[in-house]
Structures are given as C-alpha cells and as structure tokens.
Amino acid sequence: MAHLRTTTRTPAQPAPLVAGIAISHPERPIVQAPGHTKLDVVRYHERIGAWLLPHVAPRPIAVVKCMDGRFDDCFFQKHGPRGRGDDEESPPFMRIADVADVVRAVQNGSYEFHTWGASFPRLERPDRITLDLDPDTELPWPRMQDALASVRALLDRLTLRAFVKTTGGKGLHVVVPITRRHTWAEAKAFARGIAERLAGDDPALFTATVSKDARVGRVYVDYLRNAEGATAVAAYSLRARAGLPVSMPIDWSELGAGDIRGRNYSIDNAEATIAQRRADPWADYDRSRQTISGAMRRALGI
Secondary structure, three states, rough: OOOOOOOOOOOOOOOOOOOOHHHHHOOEEEOOOOOOOOHHHHHHHHHHHHHHHHHOOOOOEEEEHHHHHHHOOOEEEEEOOOOOOOOOOOOOOOOOHHHHHHHHHHOEEEEEEEEOOOOOOOOOOOOOOEEEEEEOOOOOHHHHHHHHHHHHHHHHHOOOOOEEEEOOOOOOEEEEEOOOOOOOOHHHHHHHHHHHHHHHHOOOOEOOOOOOHHHHHOHHHHHHHHHOOOOEEEEOOOOOOOOEEEEEOOOOOHHHOOOOHHHHEOOOHHHHHHHHHHOOOOOOOHHHEEEOHHHHHHHHHO
C-alpha cells in the first residue's frame, strides 16, 4: 500500500515595513546592480529622505518605473490616478509629501524622481532655470571641465549665482534659482539665449542644436528643460542604470578633480559622501533667487 507523502509548508515571512510601508518581494535582486535587492533600494530612499524631500516635495514630480528589478523595461510616469475633484481637462499632478510617500513610490517600482521647474502653488511661474550640459560620449573630461568653466564665467558676467550637480549619467546640470516673476516663455527664452551665446562664443565646444550630428565632439546645452511641464532628475535621486548612480549636488570646486560623472556617486557611497562633507554645497539655494533683468537679456541679445 502506497503511503501518501506529506509536506510541511514554511510559514510565509511577513513583509518588512519601511517607513510604515509593507515591502513586497524585498529579496528581489537588482539585475544591473549586483549585490543589491529591492529592499536595499527602499532603505536607501528611507535614509536619504531628509535630503531628497526638499527637492521633490514642493514640486510636481514624474517617476521612472522599472518592474521586476530590471532596467530594460522601464517607463516614464508623469501623472497619478484621478481622484474625486480632479479637473477632467488636465491629468492630476503627482506629489510627494513625506518619506512614506517616497518609500511607497519605490515599493511600486519607482527608481528615479524627476521634478518640474516650478513649485506649488504657483505652477504658472517657474522658479529655476536648468541648463543640461549633455556631452558627446567621446568627449574627454578635461573638455567638459572647460565647458563648465565657460558656463560659470558667462553666468558670472550676468551676475547670476548657479548651482551644479551630477546627473548620474555623462552630463551635469547647472541650476539657476529665479524669482517667480517670469513666465515659462520668458524663462525658456532666457535659457535659450545662454545656450546660443555659449555656442556662438565657442562653437568648437558647444552646440545649442538638438541634432545628434551637431553634438559630435561638443557639449549640447539643452535649454528645453525650461518649458512648462518639462522635468529634470531630482538631486539625490537614483538613476535606473548599471550600478545605480545618484544625481549628486556638488560644489564648483569639486569640478577640478577627476571625472565625477556617471557612477562616481552611487547607492554605494552617496550617504558616506554626504556625511563626510563639511557643508551642503546647495545650502544657499533657496536664499539665492534672482530676477532676470533687462540688462541680462540685452547682454544675451534677447
């Protein structure tokens, strides 16, 4: 007589809680960041939340979602689900209020946080200009340093204070805080004027033209991120790329060192980098809002 084989099931482990949010599949490996799991990514966001929140909480956000721990099937999500009272003429904005919201977004597949160039409640008035310096992949770091020095020199001549951060990719962002007195069209036109002045002064190094052919051996100054609804990756956000690089605010003085782009800052060292700093290089950002004057426009030929 055959005996029935009985099996004993191991009780399922309860989902770990991070910032009060239950994390499903915490052990799921991140394929392009060997040694890291979904839970590592969630806990990074919980710990970095105090630094990330000032950049994302005041603004509409978009996220890059990647399912199953893979970066070859990601998508960009700009709007959240509709709720009661939402305007049927326009999709609802996505907002982050606290660390729990950040963790919830990551639990649901978000790896990158991108933000508008305007803050609530005055979304019709931008409060920053972002110059996205996007170099040819073959451009050596010393030429990128030359480009950044030229950008800073031009902004100095315009008496504009700017802040710089890595993007987690091959480029860098130069961000100019502005007062909420300008329309989107005015901010974009001013950013375009900066890009075209750089390209006009040094056409061998800069281009303001989006075509790939124009970028060969040059730095493309992308001013289109200053249009209404356009976004740029937030400071301290991870990037859904090999090694999980981080968009890191830096001091201008750090540009004199070796190549700091790409994975120089990542999930592995971002927190240590912050802890070792004597000061936040963006500490004066909110106190540095500047008005675009007529003299500045005339200097750029606008």
